Amino acid sequence: MNITYYGHSCFGVEIKGRKILFDPFISPNELAKNIRVETVEADYILISHGHGDHVADAVAIAQRTNAKVICNYEIGLWLEKKNVKNIHSMNIGGKVKLDFGNIKCVAAQHSSGLPDGTYGGNPMGFVIESSEGNFYYAGDTALTYDMKLIGDYRKIDFAFLPIGDNYTMGVDNAIIACNFIQCNQIIGMHYDTFESIKIDKLETLAKFERAGKKLTLMKIGETRATQDLN
Template sequence: MKLTYYGHSCFGVELADGTHLLFDPYVTPNELAKDIDLDSIPADFVLLTHGHFDHMQDAEAILTRTGAKLIANFEIATWYGEKGIANVHPLNAGGAFQFPFGRVKAVSAIHSSVLPDGTYGGGPVGFVIEAGGSSFYVSGDTALTMDMKIIGERHALEFAVMCIGDNFTMGAEDAAIAANWTGARTVIGVHYDTFPPIKLDRAAAHAAFTAKGVELLLPGIGETIGV
């Protein structure tokens, strides 16, 4: 698999079969991602963890351009359906579904969620993706939660993508604990630096993960890495 980071919490994963999964597209309002061409981002499936603007601002444009299928909770899927996006699949926490590329399970996250127009956004989720004999975890925006231990008990993760910016979500120390609980030995950190309250102390973040025996990767915006 290959992972491309587009800034904030937006990243794409190209699976071994060539399927492109895109998570939480927030690019055009992000000054740090000003060099990213939104129209060049590939997507066969777009997955949204919750309804906050900084996780879905560019979703409609990408869904319209690519015809990708949207995977999100019931409220978000319905909201987009009312906007004319018909290729949607609602998936709520605890539920899983087998797609052509593999299985997606929505898992619990502790956060808030409201859509950009003030509409109720339903509950936030993370995702466990199983595809091609491998699996990975996407935390979405969340606090450290004991439910993460269940993920570790039920899945053998290749890697995890976790929020690490603190203030609005768990910070690096809690995320390193979450990595241990989920069994992830490699974590790609997201949701940091975009806004002043989530400016990351990179040395401290790496130290927190090293102390737990976990590799922390912080790819540059636009960088593609093998995972």
């Protein structure tokens, strides 16, 4: 399994030769200015919620690649109006079996307005199950006790957690989330893009280390194999 970081909360994960893209926000992100969005590949696009910093490039990439978009029902309707054809709408608690593995939608505590002001449905996170490993993509969320269900439900090999605070949980709550999901291998997201979510990287890494957790902060444009996270 390979992971590519495109900035903010946007990651590409390759599983069994299939390319899964999470929350595509690239072209408006000044920190990702060296990423050519027109070259980003996807077989599936997973959208956790409707905010612009998670859907900005979703329509363009979906139309160019014909990737299947996995999202909630309301975002699916919004995408249909924008002439995106390949959509699989879901909701919290639902699970779908695909050619690379399974996607289960789980709760996220956040808001979800779309860029045009329309209602974006309930925000979600995703648990991905595959023969190459299981992982949790939290999306934008506060710390919630529902996360304990994820740790009880499946062995999670690694997780993408927001750590920027202000709009989502911050570092201290993310460390608690590690305990809830029973996973100590974390990839940080939703930090540094805006002034209000900037973090002290050295302090953040030290906090995770003191708690017995491994936090990886990937460079934008970097690709890593999951075995290199250890």
